[in-house]
């Protein structure tokens with residue numbers, strides 16, 4: 001079932017993938033079935049204001065309906081800002097944020113990643129930050145900050161540990177990130 005079919009409002013439930021909900025539960029969305037679709041999470045979610053076709057409540061609804069292809073064809077699951085407002089307001093302790101993370105894991109398994117996310121993952125491996133401005137050192141210094149933030153960028157040993165962990169994930173199997181085992185790369189220098 002495609003995102004076009006969802007956009008037109010025509011959903012053939014017989015084409016739904018009934019295995020999707022179980023996959024989500026196995027990948028971290030254990031409380032999925034507790035959702036009563038009350039929409040409190042949607043009222044708190046910045047993805048709604050940004051106009052994404054799918055957001056926390058609708059992503060959960062789509063999982064219930066088995067709309068695997070529609071969710072993977074659309075980039076909405078990558079728009080979550082990890083603010084966790086949804087987690088705070090949910091009356092059923094569903095943890096919608098974790099449901100979205102589980103759906104991202106499904107997408108990674110199927111290599112359904114938008115280009116921007118691949119760039120973010122490459123940056124995460126190289127620096128420890130999904131978004132990192134390598135040339136920001138001078139600007140930081142001008143406002144009295146250390147040129148490198150107090151993170152993996154300034155801690156090569158921590159970055160090596162992070163890279164070792166990432167090399168053990170499904171990302172390594174997919175081969176989308178060049179993973180250099182020799183250690184911290186030049187790209188993390190500011």
Ligand code: SF4
Pocket residue numbers: 034035036037038039040041042056057060089090091092093094095096
């Ligand atoms: S996840 Fe929680 S807040 Fe969101 S619709 Fe389901 S029950 Fe309501």
Ligand code: SF4
Pocket residue numbers: 041044045046047055056079080081082083084085086087096097100
């Ligand atoms: S964590 Fe994601 S889904 Fe939850 S409110 Fe924030 S942006 Fe929305």
